[in-house]
Amino acid sequence: MSVDKFTLLESSCVPLPTENVDTDQIIPARFLKATSRKGFGENLFRDWRFSPSGEPIKDFVLNQSKYSGQVLVAGKNFGCGSSREHAAWAIADYGFKVVVSSFFADIFRNNALNNGVLPIQVSPEFLENLIKAIEENNSQNVIVDLEKQLLIYNKEAYKFEINPYKKECLLKGFDDIDYLINKKEKIQEFES
Amino acid sequence: MTLYIITNSRIFKTHTLKATTLFDKVWDAHVVEHVEGGPNILYIDKHLIHEVTSPQAFSGLEKRGLKVFRPERTIATPDHNVPTVNQHLLIVDKESRAQVETLKANCEKNKIEIYDLNHPNNGIVHVVGPEMGHTQPGMTMVCGDSHTSTHGAFGAVAFGIGTSEVEMVFATQCIMQSKPKKMRITIEGDLAQGISAKDLTLYVIAQLGTGGATGYFVEYAGSAVRSLSMEGRMTVCNMSIEMGARGGMIAPDETTFEYIKGRTHAPKDEAWDDKLAYWKTLKSDEGSEFDKEYCFKAEDIEPMITYGTNPGMGMGIAQSIPSETDVLASELPSIQKSLAYMDYQLGTQILGKKVDYVFVGSCTNGRIEDIRAFAALVVGHKKADSVTAWIVPGSKKVEKEAIEEGLVDILKEAGFEFRQPGCSACLAMNDDKVPAGKYCVSTSNRNFEGRQGPGSRTLLASPLTAAAAAITGVITDPREFM
Numbered sequence: 148m149s150v151d152k153f154t155l156l157e158s159s160c161v162p163l164p165t166e167n168v169d170t171d172q173i174i175p176a177r178f179l180k181a182t183s184r185k186g187f188g189e190n191l192f193r194d195w196r197f198s199p200s201g202e203p204i205k206d207f208v209l210n211q212s213k214y215s216g217q218v219l220v221a222g223k224n225f226g227c228g229s230s231r232e233h234a235a236w237a238i239a240d241y242g243f244k245v246v247v248s249s250f251f252a253d254i255f256r257n258n259a260l261n262n263g264v265l266p267i268q269v270s271p272e273f274l275e276n277l278i279k280a281i282e283e284n285n286s287q288n289v290i291v292d293l294e295k296q297l298l299i300y301n302k303e304a305y306k307f308e309i310n311p312y313k314k315e316c317l318l319k320g321f322d323d324i325d326y327l328i329n330k331k332e333k334i335q336e337f338e339s
Numbered sequence: 340m341t342l343y344i345i346t347n348s349r350i351f352k353t354h355t356l357k358a359t360t361l362f363d364k365v366w367d368a369h370v371v372e373h374v375e376g377g378p379n380i381l382y383i384d385k386h387l388i389h390e391v392t393s394p395q396a397f398s399g400l401e402k403r404g405l406k407v408f409r410p411e412r413t414i415a416t417p418d419h420n421v422p423t424v425n426q427h428l429l430i431v432d433k434e435s436r437a438q439v440e441t442l443k444a445n446c447e448k449n450k451i452e453i454y455d456l457n458h459p460n461n462g463i464v465h466v467v468g469p470e471m472g473h474t475q476p477g478m479t480m481v482c483g484d485s486h487t488s489t490h491g492a493f494g495a496v497a498f499g500i501g502t503s504e505v506e507m508v509f510a511t512q513c514i515m516q517s518k519p520k521k522m523r524i525t526i527e528g529d530l531a532q533g534i535s536a537k538d539l540t541l542y543v544i545a546q547l548g549t550g551g552a553t554g555y556f557v558e559y560a561g562s563a564v565r566s567l568s569m570e571g572r573m574t575v576c577n578m579s580i581e582m583g584a585r586g587g588m589i590a591p592d593e594t595t596f597e598y599i600k601g602r603t604h605a606p607k608d609e610a611w612d613d614k615l616a617y618w619k620t621l622k623s624d625e626g627s628e629f630d631k632e633y634c635f636k637a638e639d640i641e642p643m644i645t646y647g648t649n650p651g652m653g654m655g656i657a658q659s660i661p662s663e664t665d666v667l668a669s670e671l672p673s674i675q676k677s678l679a680y681m682d683y684q685l686g687t688q689i690l691g692k693k694v695d696y697v698f699v700g701s702c703t704n705g706r707i708e709d710i711r712a713f714a715a716l717v718v719g720h721k722k723a724d725s726v727t728a729w730i731v732p733g734s735k736k737v738e739k740e741a742i743e744e745g746l747v748d749i750l751k752e753a754g755f756e757f758r759q760p761g762c763s764a765c766l767a768m769n770d771d772k773v774p775a776g777k778y779c780v781s782t783s784n785r786n787f788e789g790r791q792g793p794g795s796r797t798l799l800a801s802p803l804t805a806a807a808a809a810i811t812g813v814i815t816d817p818r819e820f821m
Contacts, residue, residue, distance in 0.1 A: 180391075
């Protein structure tokens with residue numbers, strides 16, 4: 148079994164400058180009752196997107212048609228709080244393939260990578276400039292080149308960091324479990 | 340320590356015996372392999388599971404045609420979804436019922452021990468592990484829940500994982516993890532009367548912020564930490580995730596060994612002696628190096644309360660919310676958004692502000708000492724009529740003990756209802772939801788927007804602070820009752 152390959156992406160962006168976005172906002176607890184991995188996109192940022200009666204909240208970025216794309220650009224400390232992988236599922240299911248921020252919570256970063264969503268950490272200055280550019284030009288495109296580890300927009304390019312093993316997994320569409328199953332003998336050796 | 344060999348007037352530097360930290364000792368002992376340019380393959384001694392983060396892992400395993408590799412190292416207990424009343428009846432919520440039944444079916448299929456609803460050992464997973472003696476020093480433990488860090492109180496390397504990683508552990512009893520950096524937080528001195536482990540941890544998180552320990556595994560040290568009971572240590576380690584830490588741990592000592600001895604799954608007789616000898620080696624060597632260190636004084640810690648929408652937004656209960664000039668301009672929009680949600684103002688006190696709900700429970704503060712502390716404050720008083728209170732034991736064992744000690748009688752006399760075990764209002768997956776706009780003083784671990792129900796407003800605090808609020812109906816300094 149594998150995740151989708153990620154090599155090169157060109158897309159417009161959705162800006163969410165809010166800081167400390169926790170996973171309870173990304174996917175509230177009442178939606179964790181599912182026993183499958185599907186359908187979480189509908190409830191992404193549920194309580195910021197819809198009023199209790201189900202009306203779209205006009206000011207929330209996902210309800211503004213001027214913004215669209217597969218890249219979410221978010222304020223620092225994105226994905227803090229609960230370890231729920233459902234947050235990564237909701238983001239992927241909604242259609243985002245990349246999240247850009249100046250700081251990611253550890254567990255979320257891992258969960259995103261395990262689901263083919265690339266978390267790109269940039270400097271606070273780069274983030275601020277990117278958000279400004281998107282707000283000025285709603286169809287601002289970015290290019291993400293995973294092989295070269297570059298995030299490019301207009302004439303600015305950012306070389307981002309990624310664990311070489313995780314990069315290989317994303318480029319090839321491998322997952323950790325396939326890797327580990329091949330190590331069964333070594334694991335049994337360890338146990339004895 | 341470096342060894343030198345001197346021969347024919349030449350000096351050779353030989354191997355260096357490096358001082359090792361507790362974290363390194365436990366982590367390194369469990370590394371099966373280091374992937375070139377990648378993570379470690381870490382062997383997991385104990386895998387705790389519950390009903391919310393396991394269903395997709397089990398079905399993923401089936402799709403791959405695999406079985407659970409080490410069912411005997413896996414323990415299950417449903418806790419997140421369960422009602423805290425009428426547990427003997429069928430769960431009303433269809434989806435909750437489905438998840439709990441799915442866990443039971445998966446455990447039966449895979450021969451995994453499960454403390455199902457109504458089992459005498461059932462409860463919140465991070466309360467059950469330690470009380471059953473499953474949690475031991477020097478272990479690696481994981482669970483699909485971020486408060487797995489609780490078990491670090493015993494000197495275990497314990498951390499939360501996502502569902503895909505749960506599947507990984509099912510398949511191979513191993514996990515791929517990059518080794519985090521090391522942080523030590525030392526708290527010296529004595530905690531004043533009325534100040535508990537929960538206040539200590541809220542204080543530390545207020546200093547570091549919600550991302551202050553991201554990328555680090557924390558060791559807690561110092562006389563104030565040593566003076567805590569095991570339950571107090573569990574409260575502190577539990578909240579490590581709230582400052583972004585991978586996990587938190589405390590070196591085991593006599594307090595730890597006393598707690599574990601005699602518990603159902605604790606080693607016995609000769610095995611106990613062997614294990615004890617090993618456990619006594621589990622501490623950071625003199626001169627160990629940490630990537631970052633913080634030192635705090637216990638005397639600086641007051642009863643704490645959070646006023647905002649993340650656990651780092653906490654303060655001494657008698658203090659004021661920071662004013663505009665106290666915060667960085669870059670932080671102001673975030674704080675203002677938070678305060679708008681809470682309907683609180685910059686630069687104001689919250690002592691005396693209205694409280695609608697009080698929740699005592701959760702993996703943070705749902706153990707017998709927490710119920711005792713609550714009962715000791717409310718005895719002789721009455722619950723405020725304006726307050727709805729949920730007192731929820733962390734497990735069936737805690738429930739039984741509370742009844743046997745007469746605590747439940749004290750609670751009833753004071754007008755409080757004692758419920759049945761579960762995660763309950765900590766994250767409101769069951770019916771224990773705080774309505775929109777209402778304020779809840781909660782002994783749980785998160786005060787994010789909507790955490791306890793859409794639009795709910797959470798104030799994190801200790802059991803004593805919760806007790807004081809339950810009596811007066813407003814935010815109250817518990818020391819007034821001492």
